[in-house]
Amino acid sequence: MEHITLLIGIVIVTALVFDFTNGFHDTANAMATTISTGALRPKTAVAMSAVLNLIGAFVSVEVAKTISSGLIDEDSGIKPEVIFAALVGAIVWNMLTWLAGLPSSSSHALMGGLLGATAASVGFGAVNGDVVVMKVLIPALAAPLVAGVAAMFATRLSYAMTRNADEARTAKGYRAGQITSAALVSLAHGTNDAQKTMGVITLALISGGALGADADPPMWVVVAAGTAIALGTYLGGWRIIRTMGKGITDIQPPQGFAAQTSAAATILASSHIGFSLSTTHVCSGAVMGSGLGRKGGVVRWSTAGRMAVGWGLTIPAAALVAALAAVVAEQGDWGVTVVAVLALAVCGGIWLASRREPVDHTNVNDVPGATPVPGAPTADAPQGVVTAALRSVAPPPPAGARRSGEDAATTAAPAGDASDDDAGTAPAGTAPDGAAEGTIPRQATGGSGPAGLSGTGAPGAGARGADARPAASSLS
């Protein structure tokens, strides 16, 4: 009994950690475009999203009864070790994709973890292959298409309708509308994803005998899951926000509104009809669609391609980690301990690696008040390798393009009266950032960004920055 309780406790803590990573991983879905169009300041955006995630955890009482959506045979009961291993796989993959700045589905990571852990523990017989295709592959292909097509037509329509209108005024309206759409996405995310964690914890409690079968989650589980996802959201996955908000395409207010509305409509329609689509895939597709919908809009297909690769790898990678974790964890208490320690070490290593090239609210959208960057991170060789590998996977092109665009904007309009506009405050935000990292990676990516984009992205950004100025100053 004693050891079951301890194991259940570890599973609960791990589930909350996964919930936390889920939170900061998926902030981008709701808030990336809101931040990049300047509808909300970065910190305000993540704070609002966090609150809505917390509320979302409480608004619906319908908790997912099956955590795996039928992917695996749950009837025989899932052992706590398997749940633990699955969560470890999902957490590790979430951390890796966050380091790479790739938006990837947290639900898929959890599904992949469950698949891998179950296959390693029980065998492949317990995996329902056709359900995997139905619940994972088809939705993953359909989600970006559905949301993308909707966002594209909506963007076209809004640009056609406002052809003769005052851009500054419409931008103000679109920003307000976008905040509302983003709020809906956040709320839906809190409801869906916090409940996934509640389901996992409840299942663990049931399997440990602490709760009767078919019990509803106790209040402390609801509170803990909601709090974990809200804290994660507030932390903000700035790397992923930058990729979503700037990396795929340059988003203007009408596009942001169209993309976010398409995302909200698609998510709500799909979850209501019961053909559940991944929020991450929906939002990424919506952003791409809005990029295609604007005349002169450029979708960076290389970034989109990297994301697609990340999506494709999510299930196998999380499954692989989870399978290894399951094999070790099933050896008994020491196995669970080893997995827990290794998982902590990996997450710590990834976090340290991320500090070498920090992306936070200061350089995601250039707001003053840089958080202090911890001094030289411990330069372990493996971390260096990981960072280098990931950098080659995901260089953030938007930073360079945007920076040059803002330089153009600030020189073109040196008045700098729009102090609440992001371009006006760019120097303040970038100076500490540059000083802190002067010698490290950013130079490399910043150099390759404009070079690679000079044909298309940089002029576009410059022009956009320049013509955004009058709009911003008349707004403020």
Added chain:
Amino acid sequence: MDIDWAALGEVFGISLVATVGLVGVFTLGILGSSSPAGGGGATTLARTGAYACFALCAAAVAFGIYLIAA
């Protein structure tokens, strides 16, 4: 293996119509509430129409919250 094409089609259709419809209505609202000539306010008719558009959008948001909570 049975793929629920009907549900997928339904999601596709509803998402498309809802998104394009809402963006269109909201854009109408923005256009109606801002005066094209600058200076003076919009005409009463345009302003009323704009409020109707925004009300429609607000109703859609309320329905969305209802869907989330239900």
